[in-house]
Amino acid sequence: xxxxxxxxxxxxxxxxxxxxxxxxxxxxxxxxxxxxxxxxxxxxxxxxxxxxxxxxxxxxxxxxxxxxxxxxxxxxxxxxxxxxxxxxxxxxxxxxxxxxxxxxxxxx
Amino acid sequence: xxxxxxxxxxxxxxxxxxxxxxxxxxxxxxxxxxxxxxxxxxxxxxxxxxxxxxxxxxxxxxxxxxxxxxxxxxxxxxxxxxxxxxxxxxxxxxxxxxxxxxxxxxxxxxxxxxxxxxxxxxxxxxxxxxxxxxxxxxxxxxxxxxxxxxxxxxxxxxxxxxxxxxxxxxxxxxx
Numbered sequence: 001x002x003x004x005x006x007x008x009x010x011x012x013x014x015x016x017x018x019x020x021x022x023x024x025x026x027x028x029x030x031x032x033x034x035x036x037x038x039x040x041x042x043x044x045x046x047x048x049x050x051x052x053x054x055x056x057x058x059x060x061x062x063x064x065x066x067x068x069x070x071x072x073x074x075x076x077x078x079x080x081x082x083x084x085x086x087x088x089x090x091x092x093x094x095x096x097x098x099x100x101x102x103x104x105x106x107x108x
Numbered sequence: 109x110x111x112x113x114x115x116x117x118x119x120x121x122x123x124x125x126x127x128x129x130x131x132x133x134x135x136x137x138x139x140x141x142x143x144x145x146x147x148x149x150x151x152x153x154x155x156x157x158x159x160x161x162x163x164x165x166x167x168x169x170x171x172x173x174x175x176x177x178x179x180x181x182x183x184x185x186x187x188x189x190x191x192x193x194x195x196x197x198x199x200x201x202x203x204x205x206x207x208x209x210x211x212x213x214x215x216x217x218x219x220x221x222x223x224x225x226x227x228x229x230x231x232x233x234x235x236x237x238x239x240x241x242x243x244x245x246x247x248x249x250x251x252x253x254x255x256x257x258x259x260x261x262x263x264x265x266x267x268x269x270x271x272x273x274x275x276x277x278x279x280x281x282x283x
Contacts, residue, residue, distance in 0.1 A: 021131040027207030055161045079269035085185040086276035092189045
C-alpha cells in the first residue's frame with residue numbers, strides 16, 4: 001500500500017472539512033452559543049490553512065509570516081468570543097431564552 | 109517508504125481523525141455543554157496538527173489561549189444560562205433541510221478549487237532544523253518589526269472588546 005506523502009493538499013482538505021462542520025453548526029444550531037462554536041471552528045480551519053501554507057510553500061522554512069497571521073487571528077477570536085458571549089448573556093437576560101429564533105427586535 | 113514517512117502518515121491521520129470526529133460532535137451532539145466539550149477536544153487536537161506542521165510556538169498559544177481561555181469562557185457562559193440548553197440537531201432543527209445541501213455544495217466547490225489549483229510546490233523542501241526557541245524568537249521579531257502596526261491595532265481592538273463586553277454584560281442599574 002503506497003499512500004502519497006502528507007502534503008499541503010491533505011491539510012487543505014482537512015481544514016475544508018472542518019470549515020464545513022463549522023458552517024453546518026452555524027446554520028443548524030438553534031442555541032446562540034452553538035453558533036459561536038461553529039464560528040470558532042471556521043476560524044480554526046482558516047488558521048490550519050495559514051500554518052500549512054507557511055510550512056509547505058516557503059523557501060527553506062525561512063519565513064514565519066503565516067504564524068504571525070495566526071497569532072492575530074487568535075487574538076481577534078478571543079475578542080469576538082468575549083463580545084459575542086456578552087451579547088448572548090444580555091439577550092438571555094432580556095428574552096429568557098437563548099434560541100436565536102426568538103431574537104426578532106431588529107428583524108424587519 | 110521510510111520509517112519517518114510511515115510515522116507522518118500515521119500521526120496525520122490519527123490527529124486529523126480526532127479533529128474531525130470532535131468537530132462533528134460540535135454539530136451533532138444535542139446538549140450544548142457537550143458540544144462545548146467537543147470543541148475543547150477539537151482545539152487541542154488542532155494544536156497537535158500545529159505540532160505536526162513544526163509550528164511549536166502556536167502549539168503553546170493554541171493550548172493556552174484557545175483551550176485554556178476561549179473554551180473555558182464559553183463553558184462558563186453555558187453554565188450561566190444553562191436553561192435553554194436542549195435542542196441541538198436531534199431536538200428537531202429547522203434548518204437541516206437547507207443547511208446540509210448548502211454545506212455539501214460549499215464543500216464540493218472548494219474541494220474542486222483546491223484539488224485543481226496549481227500550487228507552487230518547492231520539491232526540495234527540507235524541514236527547518238531550527239529549534240523551538242529560535243521559532244519563538246523569529247516570530248517575536250516579526251511581530252515587532254514587519255507587523256508592528258497590526259500588533260498595535262490588535263491591542264486597541266482588545267481594549268475596545270474588553271470595555272464593550274463589560275458594558276454589554278453588566279446589570280442595568282436603576283438610577
